Amino acid sequence: MKDCAFCRIVARESPADIEYEDDAVLAFRDIYPKAPVHVLIVPKRHIPSVMAMEPGDAEAVGRCVLAARALGEAKGFAARGYRLRVNCGPEGGQVVYHVHVHFLAGGRASGA
Ligand code: AMP
Ligand code: ZN
Numbered sequence: 001m002k003d004c005a006f007c008r009i010v011a012r013e014s015p016a017d018i019e020y021e022d023d024a025v026l027a028f029r030d031i032y033p034k035a036p037v038h039v040l041i042v043p044k045r046h047i048p049s050v051m052a053m054e055p056g057d058a059e060a061v062g063r064c065v066l067a068a069r070a071l072g073e074a075k076g077f078a079a080r081g082y083r084l085r086v087n088c089g090p091e092g093g094q095v096v097y098h099v100h101v102h103f104l105a106g107g108r109a110s111g112a
Helices: 005-010 055-074
Strands: 018-021 025-029 037-043 083-085 101-105
Touching: 005 025, 005 037, 018 037, 018 055, 025 055, 037 055, 055 101
Parallel strands: none
Antiparallel strands: 018 025, 025 037, 037 101, 083 101
């Protein structure tokens, strides 16, 4: 998708600090981190939102969660834990309409 900020990162047309990559997934640091470690995990294929997900998208989104596990292990949070967050739609706080999982770690989790 030409007009999608995260597709441009996946295509290496925009810069990003890449933390993890495999055939289905790219993970890069959030430019406005809300935790000591804040990484965004995106499917390489454009899926706008959980709210637009179709059954055939389940594998790609599930791979993002598996990538979070790999990131947690690589960054030393496997035992301490971390938070995964997926914002969905306007009232869910979604700003970028390419599905992404926020990986937040290194701070004390509070609230829901
Ligand atoms: P959301 O509110 O769930 O849509 O989250 C979008 C996130 O993307 C925010 O935390 C932004 O700081 C982050 N963000 C937006 N543009 C970029 C970018 N070019 N590189 C890295 N992170 C970005
Ligand atoms: Zn996209």
